[in-house]
Amino acid sequence: MAKEKGRKLIAQNKKARHDYHILDTYEAGLVLMGTEVKSLRQGRASLVDGFVQLDGHEAWLHNVHVPEYSQGTWTNHSARRKRKLLLHRVEIDKLEAKSQETGHTIVPLALYFKDGRAKVEIALAKGKKEYDKRQTLREKQDRREADRAMASARRRQRG
Secondary structure (H helix, E strand, O other): OOOOEEEEEEEEHHHHHHHHEEEEEEEEEOOOOOHHHHHOOOOOOOOOOOOEEEEOOOEEEEEOOOOOOOOOOOOOOOOOOOEEEOOOHHHHHHHHHHHHHOEEEEEEEEEEEOOOOOEEEEEEEOOOHHHHHHHHHHHHHHHHHHHHHHHHHHHHHHO
């Protein structure tokens, strides 16, 4: 069997980028059961309510929904169990220090396979206020309108 190469995205948390200012990102490995890996290979997972909690110098991923494997037997996993994250001690210490600050949290951004191994991209984030969210949407809209205007001007120049 050929070794997998590259990055295959399983799930993405687009809402996190809308609700939080992303300060720093980390890539972490996951401790998974066999049926979880098989379920992830089918491309089934949800990061919507997920968050990371630090317990005694260990990082744990909570509320990430990996559905039970359809061909699994009594060895199947529970869908929303907490999963241990594999990070270097230095990274855990940094996250622990930063997450103690008011308004900071650690959220999962993406779940993917990298060279055949399940990885999760987590981010140290600060919650946005409602007006920040509106401002971000306004900037996105303005950027899109400017791109459209430039594209139509280019088309007029060619034609």
